[in-house]
Amino acid sequence: MDLFAYTYVGPEEIRRASASHPAGTPIASRQDAEAWLQAHPDARSEGATYVVDLQGRLRLAPRRSEHVACAGGEEVLAAGEIHFQGTGLRLTVAEVSNQSTGYCPDTPCWDAVVLALQAAGLTPPPRFAPEIVFRRCTRCGEVNLVKEAWFVCVFCDADLPAEWNISPRRTLHLGGRE
Ligand SMILES: [Zn+2]
Incomplete structure (x- = not known):
C-alpha cells in the first residue's frame, strides 16, 4: 500500500506559534483513547483534532488545536477532526473527517486513518464525514x-484541476506492514 506524507501548508506564524505546544497524544490502544477522553471531557461532545503521524500512529489534541501542533511540526499521513461515541468497551469512532486546512490531505489518506484506528483497536467508520476535496x-x-464536485475557484472563477495539487508530497511504501 502506498501512503502519502503531507507537508504543512498553512500560515508560517501558526507553525511558529505551534512549536511551543506539546504534540498530540499518541493513541496505541482503546485504553489510551479512553484515558485521553477522560482527561479531555469536552472532546466527547465537540470532538478532537487528530493527525496520523509518520509512524502511522493516531495522535489526539483538543479541538481547535492546530494540526501542525498536534503533529509536532512534522509531516502527516492524515489529519482532520474525529468524534467518539460511548465509553469503555462500547467506545466507538462515530465520525472522522480530513478537514485540515493546515495540511489539506487528499481523500486517499483514508487508508492511513483506517490503519491507525485499527492499530489502536478502534473500528473505523465507513468513510470520511465530511470528506473534503x-x-x-x-x-x-x-x-x-471543492463542494459537490464543482471544480471552479470561488476566488477567481478559474477551473480547478482534477488532481490534488496543494503541495509536493512524498510517497511512502508500506510493504509488509501488518
Ligand atoms: Zn482562483
Whole structure:
C-alpha cells in the first residue's frame, strides 16, 4: 500500500506559534483513547483534532488545536477532526473527517486513518464525514474546498484541476506492514 506524507501548508506564524505546544497524544490502544477522553471531557461532545503521524500512529489534541501542533511540526499521513461515541468497551469512532486546512490531505489518506484506528483497536467508520476535496487554483493560487464536485475557484472563477495539487508530497511504501 502506498501512503502519502503531507507537508504543512498553512500560515508560517501558526507553525511558529505551534512549536511551543506539546504534540498530540499518541493513541496505541482503546485504553489510551479512553484515558485521553477522560482527561479531555469536552472532546466527547465537540470532538478532537487528530493527525496520523509518520509512524502511522493516531495522535489526539483538543479541538481547535492546530494540526501542525498536534503533529509536532512534522509531516502527516492524515489529519482532520474525529468524534467518539460511548465509553469503555462500547467506545466507538462515530465520525472522522480530513478537514485540515493546515495540511489539506487528499481523500486517499483514508487508508492511513483506517490503519491507525485499527492499530489502536478502534473500528473505523465507513468513510470520511465530511470528506473534503482540496484543490489549489492554478490561476490565483488560493486553496479551495471543492463542494459537490464543482471544480471552479470561488476566488477567481478559474477551473480547478482534477488532481490534488496543494503541495509536493512524498510517497511512502508500506510493504509488509501488518
Ligand atoms: Zn482562483
